[in-house]
Amino acid sequence: MTELLSDTGRKTMLDPLCKAGWQIEADRDAISKTYQFADFTEAFAFMTRAALWAEKWNHHPEWTNVYKTVHVTLTTHDVGGLSALDAKLARKLDQLVT
Numbered sequence: 001m002t003e004l005l006s007d008t009g010r011k012t013m014l015d016p017l018c019k020a021g022w023q024i025e026a027d028r029d030a031i032s033k034t035y036q037f038a039d040f041t042e043a044f045a046f047m048t049r050a051a052l053w054a055e056k057w058n059h060h061p062e063w064t065n066v067y068k069t070v071h072v073t074l075t076t077h078d079v080g081g082l083s084a085l086d087a088k089l090a091r092k093l094d095q096l097v098t
């Protein structure tokens, strides 16, 4: 069962992500990060790999792509805020670019 992150969960899961460049949104319970790639092909390849994980975990990013930039926002719509699934997907996205 997906649930909102507890205060402890926020500390343990979000702190490392913030150190890795994720930001906590000011106006909603969500995290976001902007990835820059060498070109459009690299950006779209990242999105393709990410999409497969999103489908596998049934947890989908809000994202935009402009040329070689991909901006990703993660939140859990079913619970109206951040859950462990967002942290899990954020870690996976970071793995995909390293």
Ligand SMILES: C[C@H](O)[C@H](O)[C@H]1CNC2=NC(N)=NC(=O)C2=N1
Residues within 6 Å of the ligand: 058, 059, 060, 061, 074, 075, 076, 077, 078, 079
């Ligand atoms: C019905 C389906 O399981 C839900 O709508 C899933 C799909 N993908 C999702 N993605 C995200 N980011 N949050 C959700 O709550 C969510 N829920």
